[in-house]
Amino acid sequence: ESKSHQKVTLLQLLLGHQNGAKGN
């Protein structure tokens, strides 16, 4: 399930998650 969201890099950046998804 989480794989479908791993490419959402811009949203991750806006949220301040510079390193991308970690184990979620």
Add this chain to the structure above:
Amino acid sequence: SAPPSGTQLDHVIQNIVKSHRETCQFLPEQLQTLRWKIFSQTEVEAYQRKSTEEMWQKCAHSITDAIQYVVEFAKRIEGFMELCQNDQIVLLKAGSLEVVLLRMCQAFNPGNNTVFFEGKYAGPELFHALGCEDLTSSVFEFSHGMCSLRLSEPELALFSAMVLISSDRMWLQERYKVEKLQTDIQLALKHVLQRNRHDTVLAKLPLKVMSLRSLCGRHAEKLRIFCLTHPLVAHSIFPPLYKELFTLESEHSA
């Protein structure tokens, strides 16, 4: 777990109202002073003569700008950043446009059915070139309906937070955490509505939530059709964040 105390509810209210206020793209009092700025007939016709692609591009930019403020709103809601990263993304992907549509009622003038767009107030006819008359009029009707609820700014802030922190979104991993946060926000909203002697509105909010979901579903469908009918330009005219949020993954990576 135990329901929040009065003090805790007051804290939730203060935090969400402050977060909303700090992340409003346009302050309501500013918009109020701009209501006299309405597009002239000549300007409306110029928008109507634009190509479908150009008008979609303009609206996508407008939506994307507004969404960035919603992301900031979410980040400031206490508890949101404590959710796992997957759930933060799930909630924003599913709910950011809903919050934009909710916030639109602050930029809407029900007196003449116009909304603030590119510096002036525009009626639904200005968006003719989009080729989505039905969706455009539904969005305007929704704003009209929201305005008729006469929510105060704190009430709108709490309702926006409640819409964003929805525990029934698909793909949530720690649903119980989202549920707890949503319950606290719901209680805070109920508390404010009761305090303002405005609690008859409570019964009307679930219908608004359903309308928001329907409008966002229809936006997704219109976008899908636009991408199918304009395959060569669809991926070059939209802002990257808009594509990330709203286009299917296969289309996004294409």
